[in-house]
Amino acid sequence: MLDHAAQEAITGLKEAGIDFVSGLPDGWQRNLHELVEADPFFEYVPVCNEGVGFSICAGAWLGGKHTVLVMENSGLRVAAEYIARISLGTGVPVVLMLSYRGDLGETEHWGIPHGIVVEPLLDALRIPYQIVRDPALLRRALRRANRLAQAQLHPTAVLVSGDCIWEE
Amino acid sequence: MALDRYEWLGRLAARVPDDALVMSTYIGAVSFEWADLTDEHPRTAHLGQMGDVIGMAVGLALALPHRLIVALDGDGSVLMELGQLVAMGQTRPENLVVWVVDNGCYESIGWNTDGPRPTATAASADLAAMAAASGVPHTATVETDTELDAQLDAAFGGEGGCRFVCVRTTPGHAKVAPRQTDGFEDKYRFVRHVERTEGRSILHLAEQDRQLMADPDSH
Numbered sequence: 001m002l003d004h005a006a007q008e009a010i011t012g013l014k015e016a017g018i019d020f021v022s023g024l025p026d027g028w029q030r031n032l033h034e035l036v037e038a039d040p041f042f043e044y045v046p047v048c049n050e051g052v053g054f055s056i057c058a059g060a061w062l063g064g065k066h067t068v069l070v071m072e073n074s075g076l077r078v079a080a081e082y083i084a085r086i087s088l089g090t091g092v093p094v095v096l097m098l099s100y101r102g103d104l105g106e107t108e109h110w111g112i113p114h115g116i117v118v119e120p121l122l123d124a125l126r127i128p129y130q131i132v133r134d135p136a137l138l139r140r141a142l143r144r145a146n147r148l149a150q151a152q153l154h155p156t157a158v159l160v161s162g163d164c165i166w167e168e
Numbered sequence: 169m170a171l172d173r174y175e176w177l178g179r180l181a182a183r184v185p186d187d188a189l190v191m192s193t194y195i196g197a198v199s200f201e202w203a204d205l206t207d208e209h210p211r212t213a214h215l216g217q218m219g220d221v222i223g224m225a226v227g228l229a230l231a232l233p234h235r236l237i238v239a240l241d242g243d244g245s246v247l248m249e250l251g252q253l254v255a256m257g258q259t260r261p262e263n264l265v266v267w268v269v270d271n272g273c274y275e276s277i278g279w280n281t282d283g284p285r286p287t288a289t290a291a292s293a294d295l296a297a298m299a300a301a302s303g304v305p306h307t308a309t310v311e312t313d314t315e316l317d318a319q320l321d322a323a324f325g326g327e328g329g330c331r332f333v334c335v336r337t338t339p340g341h342a343k344v345a346p347r348q349t350d351g352f353e354d355k356y357r358f359v360r361h362v363e364r365t366e367g368r369s370i371l372h373l374a375e376q377d378r379q380l381m382a383d384p385d386s387h
């Protein structure tokens with residue numbers, strides 16, 4: 001994502017009270033992962049599988065952390081099994097921050113299926129979400145996403161795309 | 169050789185310190201037997217399911233590094249998501265001990281006339297070796313009472329360290345009552361216990377309610 005958008009995301013996570021981050025870096029949010037990893041405010045747990053990342057975030061919440069899982073939207077398909085088991089089955093909140101591959105502007109053919117699946121899958125998992133294409137709205141979206149997640153004890157999602165990714 | 173599950177879980181339960189937290193699978197006889205042995209103590213989160221017990225325990229251990237976290241998992245569950253071992257080996261929480269009930273079968277789905285359906289550990293899969301290869305610093309496979317005693321001493325006798333102990337266990341379960349609860353009740357019970365023992369709030373307090381009760385002139 002663009003550097004100023006990544007900085008907005010860092011600020012937004014802090015303002016939201018999220019200090020525990022897990023995830024699997026992808027082409028769009030790689031620099032966000034790097035910023036989180038370098039910032040002592042955050043506990044950062046990189047994983048090789050988004051499902052494991054979700055389980056780790058859920059366990060951290062049980063210990064009192066507010067958490068976010070940062071991943072490409074393809075990772076939602078991997079994490080879906082554990083979101084269903086843990087959150088639909090017990091009610092545990094985790095904020096999901098997803099690259100919206102396959103959104104308008106996509107350049108890669110392999111990103112198209114990710115875009116086709118992500119919103120219906122979020123709906124199937126009963127996860128409210130906001131698509132953020134303007135970096136100026138990112139901080140507010142993350143704050144609101146965590147507020148709702150904690151209130152409903154179930155994940156929420158922020159999908160990033162558009163002017164968060166491209167300068168044109 | 170293999171150990172009787174109810175018996176060795178009982179020995180484990182007797183050694184878990186009072187201030188430790190336990191992340192347990194909540195499906196099947198392991199959960200029922202553990203609940204019976206621990207008198208449903210709220211320090212246990214019966215929240216883990218197939219493929220997520222160790223992951224949740226890693227998260228809990230990282231969130232509360234001053235508390236000992238004990239995880240109870242089964243071989244079928246570990247096999248379902250081996251990436252958990254990678255995460256455990258990568259993060260290496262010093263306060264996490266994972267105990268795996270390795271009975272070599274999917275016991276909770278029932279038996280046919282030939283016995284239970286085998287898992288991959290009944291053939292060639294070696295979970296402790298996989299944990300070690302993933303970077304978990306202390307791993308062991310236990311098959312005898314003497315080996316169990318040594319691992320209990322290592323885990324709870326002050327040696328500490330990030331540990332993965334696979335206990336070869338005979339199939340079959342004790343005659344204990346099934347638990348009459350669900351994941352939501354178990355979550356609230358466990359989180360309230362963590363809140364009480366940590367002296368902090370975890371569950372959300374509704375903002376409007378907070379403001380209402382904070383204002384003495386409000387009616």
